[in-house]
Amino acid sequence: MQEAIRLAHEGMRNGEGGPFGALVVKDGHVIGKGCNKVAAQSDPTAHAEIVAIREACRYLGHFQLEGCVLYTSCEPCPMCLGAIYWARPERFFYACTKTDAAAIGFDDKFIYEELEIPLGERKIPAEQLMREDALKVFQQWSALGNKFVF
Amino acid sequence: MQEAIRLAHEGMRNGEGGPFGALVVKDGHVIGKGCNKVAAQSDPTAHAEIVAIREACRYLGHFQLEGCVLYTSCEPCPMCLGAIYWARPERFFYACTKTDAAAIGFDDKFIYEELEIPLGERKIPAEQLMREDALKVFQQWSALGNKFVF
Numbered sequence: 001m002q003e004a005i006r007l008a009h010e011g012m013r014n015g016e017g018g019p020f021g022a023l024v025v026k027d028g029h030v031i032g033k034g035c036n037k038v039a040a041q042s043d044p045t046a047h048a049e050i051v052a053i054r055e056a057c058r059y060l061g062h063f064q065l066e067g068c069v070l071y072t073s074c075e076p077c078p079m080c081l082g083a084i085y086w087a088r089p090e091r092f093f094y095a096c097t098k099t100d101a102a103a104i105g106f107d108d109k110f111i112y113e114e115l116e117i118p119l120g121e122r123k124i125p126a127e128q129l130m131r132e133d134a135l136k137v138f139q140q141w142s143a144l145g146n147k148f149v150f
Numbered sequence: 151m152q153e154a155i156r157l158a159h160e161g162m163r164n165g166e167g168g169p170f171g172a173l174v175v176k177d178g179h180v181i182g183k184g185c186n187k188v189a190a191q192s193d194p195t196a197h198a199e200i201v202a203i204r205e206a207c208r209y210l211g212h213f214q215l216e217g218c219v220l221y222t223s224c225e226p227c228p229m230c231l232g233a234i235y236w237a238r239p240e241r242f243f244y245a246c247t248k249t250d251a252a253a254i255g256f257d258d259k260f261i262y263e264e265l266e267i268p269l270g271e272r273k274i275p276a277e278q279l280m281r282e283d284a285l286k287v288f289q290q291w292s293a294l295g296n297k298f299v300f
Binding site for chain 1 (some may be wrong): 151152154155158159162168169188189192193194195200203204207208210211212213214215221223224225227228229230231232233234235236237238239240241242243244245246247250251253254257260261262264265266269274275276277278279280281283284285287288290291292294
């Protein structure tokens, strides 16, 4: 965790993005690490956890982090929590909370609150279109043999 | 939406990942598009919406999608919904639902359900460590002048 906090500090000092750091450990070795790079890469998805998960997956050559532990200097936002669930490390550790992040101006807590509101009533409007057409592709997926399971 | 569904079909047929497609439109022009590339890129974060958002942000040279509309062939999972909130398009349209995705074996609905459970009681265990040390970096961030707001 000390290293995740160091990465958070370094990224902030270098102007890469917000003050967040994360790393992925497997069998005692760091296999992915990162800081928030949203500003440096003009990429709203370049949160520390996402950067670290992508690096660890590239290292393993696989989209699952079996047997890995993730350390992040702040409780993951819904995007990063989702990424953790898709990557499936064994467990994760965090330092600051979403309330601490909100106190310095980040939207993590707001996004968690939006998730509790029905889809059509949230701040970013969402509408459904063409479900029947899209379902046809889902049906073709179901009929496929030998496919990856995510 | 027809194009998002076409991308979903194409990506599935090419074995890039699950049957999902998305695109970002600004002023009537497509500025980012993608399909799920989780398998092809060994990247659990390479969902269609994330691929499309990253491409659109690269095009704009900015981490915000002001004035943009996103189309996705399926209701975004929590990771992608989080990414949409960080990128802040004006609105989005979706076709299939998270229940449709669950019916063909994807975890979207499960992850939404996990978000409603307290952090320490979820399937992937989470523990807090070293909050006081990480808070020092947050305090330094607060004291910075001239910083990006996310």
